[in-house]
Amino acid sequence: MLGPVLLAVSRSDRMRRLVAAAPVTRPVVHRFVAGDDLPTAMDRVRALADAGLEVTLDHLGEDVTDRATAGATRDAYLRLLEALDAEGLGKRAEVSVKLSAFGQALPVGGHDIALENVRQVAAAASAAGTTVTCDMEDHTTVDSTLAVVAELRREHPGTGAVVQSYLFRTEQDCRALAVPGSRVRLVKGAYKEPASVAYQDKREVDRAYVRCLRILMAGGGYPMVGSHDPRMISIARHLAREAGRVAGDYEFQMLYGIRAAEQARLAADGERMRIYVPYGADWYGYFMRRLAERPANLAFFLRSFVPA
Ligand code: FDA
Numbered sequence: 001m002l003g004p005v006l007l008a009v010s011r012s013d014r015m016r017r018l019v020a021a022a023p024v025t026r027p028v029v030h031r032f033v034a035g036d037d038l039p040t041a042m043d044r045v046r047a048l049a050d051a052g053l054e055v056t057l058d059h060l061g062e063d064v065t066d067r068a069t070a071g072a073t074r075d076a077y078l079r080l081l082e083a084l085d086a087e088g089l090g091k092r093a094e095v096s097v098k099l100s101a102f103g104q105a106l107p108v109g110g111h112d113i114a115l116e117n118v119r120q121v122a123a124a125a126s127a128a129g130t131t132v133t134c135d136m137e138d139h140t141t142v143d144s145t146l147a148v149v150a151e152l153r154r155e156h157p158g159t160g161a162v163v164q165s166y167l168f169r170t171e172q173d174c175r176a177l178a179v180p181g182s183r184v185r186l187v188k189g190a191y192k193e194p195a196s197v198a199y200q201d202k203r204e205v206d207r208a209y210v211r212c213l214r215i216l217m218a219g220g221g222y223p224m225v226g227s228h229d230p231r232m233i234s235i236a237r238h239l240a241r242e243a244g245r246v247a248g249d250y251e252f253q254m255l256y257g258i259r260a261a262e263q264a265r266l267a268a269d270g271e272r273m274r275i276y277v278p279y280g281a282d283w284y285g286y287f288m289r290r291l292a293e294r295p296a297n298l299a300f301f302l303r304s305f306v307p308a
Contacts, residue, residue: 003292007192010288011063020284032257032290033060034279038076041279042083044256045093052267053275055093056133056253057084060280061101067113070103074117076280081124090129094160096276097121098135099145111144115151122156133160133183133224138191139167139198146173157181160224164189165209166198174212178219185224185253186212190289210235217243217250224274226253228262237271247271255290 009015034044045055059076061069077095084093103113118132125132134149136142145161152159160183163170167189177184188205189198199205209232216223217239225236233252240250251272254263267273278286291298 004192006288006292006298007190010285010292015288016284019288029283029287032255032278032287033283034256034277036279036281038080038083038279041080041277042087044277044279045084045089046087048275048277049089049092051264053263053273054251056096056274056276057093058096058098058135058276058278058286059101060278060286061282062098062137062285063100063105064103065105067103067106070101070106070113070117073101074120077121078124081121081128081130084130085128094131094133094274095121095125096133096135098137099141099148100137104141104144104148111148114144115148118148119152119155122152122159126156126158131158131160131183132156133162133185136162136164136187136189139193142167142169142173153182158183160185162187162226163212164191164198165212166193166205168197168199170208171211171215174215174219178216178221180220182221183224184216184221185226186216187226188229190293206232213239217245223250224253225250226276228254228259230262233262233266258290 034041041057045057048055057080059073059080061073064070064073077097080095084090097118099114099118102117104110106113118134122132132152134145136145149159149161161177162185163173163177165186165188174184174186186209188209199208206229209227213223213225213232213236217236225233227233236250236252247270251274252266253274253276256275256277263273263275
């Protein structure tokens with residue numbers, strides 16, 4: 001019941017200021033966010049790579065409303081890719097971008113501004129021997145984001161898309177994306193969406209996830225299974241085998257700080273396992289979505305306000 005409330009306040013500037021100012025917030029945030037700056041994030045990447053895990057890095061930020069901040073997001077990713085290249089980590093780590101942080105929501109020319117900014121990041125990623133995956137945000141952005149991915153793929157075929165099983169349209173999108181060379185991360189979806197476009201019942205979202213998995217595994221693309229759900233993971237492994245795929249013809253992805261033991265177990269079992277590692281100072285929206293997903297996370301956060 002609290003989930004929708006948390007998702008609503010995840011976009012409130014007033015709550016952003018209140019939560020960010022609370023002195024006890026930081027240790028809890030750092031359970032889900034790798035650090036505030038690039039050097040700390042690079043330490044985490046090295047540690048994860050040493051443990052046999054792969055990484056996708058997210059420089060936190062979203063809903064940018066001016067062109068200068070969108071340019072600053074692009075520059076932060078260029079610095080990140082430079083650092084990955086300098087350490088030869090391009091084979092183990094890629095980057096995930098939110099187009100709203102690249103200017104997509106700007107009222108005039110937002111789509112083109114975001115495309116131009118992210119094009120530079122995709123070029124830097126290719127030069128560093130790695131790839132970009134475009135995260136999916138709320139349903140109003142899906143057409144624009146998939147169009148950006150299609151455009152980037154012309155020059156950088158490894159560019160990945162994300163699809164959300166809670167949206168009614170997604171099975172159709174999966175069919176269109178399940179083609180050779182296409183990298184597709186399937187997730188359940190983390191935004192507050194209306195009943196006109198998205199399933200509201202968790203069981204429906206799970207059933208849709210399985211239908212989408214089936215399409216992606218049977219298709220010609222590279223499925224990236226973004227879920228912590230043990231049932232989805234076991235079904236994905238079964239469908240992969242049924243489709244004649246071996247580990248490395250698909251991969252699992254989980255978020256930093258969530259089910260770390262399971263991440264290690266899957267990697268030890270021979271699966272390709274990639275960890276989504278967010279870093280940066282603008283953690284509020286990301287953090288609130290993690291709290292909304294699971295009451296236990298919210299309880300953990302609230303307990304931190306109680307003096308020991
Ligand atoms: P579900 O929420 O049903 O949980 C299943 C089980 O997983 C739980 O019972 C619990 O054990 C564990 N679990 C799940 N969430 C947890 C949490 N926060 N803390 C602790 N345990 C938890 N969304 C989106 O809209 N756009 C995007 O681009 C992305 N990108 C993305 C990348 C990657 C790599 C992942 C893993 C996820 C995303 N997401 C996302 C988020 C996604 O949409 C979804 O909200 C979460 O992954 C939670 O859904 P699950 O599939 O994990 O299952």
